[in-house]
Amino acid sequence: MKKALITGIDGQDGSYLAEFLLRKGYKVHGIVRRVAIEDPGYHLWRINHILDKIVIHPGSLESYASMFKIVEKVKPDECYHLAAQSFVSYSFEDEFSTLNTNINGTHFVLSAIKERAPKCKFYFAASSEMFGQAKETPQNETTAFHPRSPYGISKVAGFYLTQNYREAYDLFALSGILFNHESPRRGFEFVSRKISNAVAEIKLGVSNRLHLGNLNAKRDWGFAGDYVRAMWLMLQQDRPEDYVIATGKAHSVKEFAELAFDYAGLNWKKYTIIDKMLYRPSEINVLKGDSGKARKRLDWGPTVTFEGLVKMMVESDLDRVKKMHTKIKR
């Protein structure tokens, strides 16, 4: 039985990937922060339903010793390094911790694998944020990086660390350059979930306002469940290579909001307030990916459309807020 180790197994992608790998017959190990184990109801809500099928290890990305011990103990066949401070806005507020956690964390995991599990295949969660103010659209594996946030910079560093471990130490190490991917398990700080949650709360009378920043920013939004399949496919290839994963279609934040409110029979203009405080010091206006290489070599493609994704998220939040509200009323 193959062993997989997932850092950040309690996040959106980690939870979908764990389910996917369990279905494939893997023994799944995951790393979470100790605080998450102390309060699993709150922190582990995305993986509560599979906790009896996976092995959880408490660990800190900030500690080499911690990563080393877990890699040595598990000796994984595949390692998916997903854990990071992944909220772009916050990376401007605390540049130092974002760079420390994201760069050192990746370095620690790579180094531990090199020392204790050199045959392990390593996946690094790179990001379309690395392209930033890109010179070309759509972006593919050859597009130059021009990151526009400390988060983007940390991912560029992780990308090159991964490349260097591949070239210098012959590790099967690669990066998936994933464009935005969302789901009902997305964190509430990201704009897609912020909108779907607000729509549900407004529809059910729990709230009456949605504050948003830059409505004109365009992103290439896909469904996270599709994207974890791509991660796995990358590690099943004969050679370690980097891949862009995207839908190839970009939509604005305004379009997302309009569609989400529409599904609930509401007019977005009536409830949305533009808040300049939510603008970023340096924004990326458009990101749109060309995943031609993945489509050809991995036979990968998205199964959920933009419209399908927005509907899925709004329906899920309507259901959740309704249940929560009924509970409170009782």
Ligand code: G4F
């Ligand atoms: O949802 P976002 O915060 O995602 P962002 O910054 O594109 O980053 C996400 O995708 C990356 C690529 O895969 C990941 F690497 C990264 O970790 C993260 O998952 O913001 C999307 C856009 C931005 O242009 C932002 O300025 O929405 C704009 N926006 C407008 N109003 C807002 C808001 N973003 C947030 N979070 N909150 C707002 O109120």
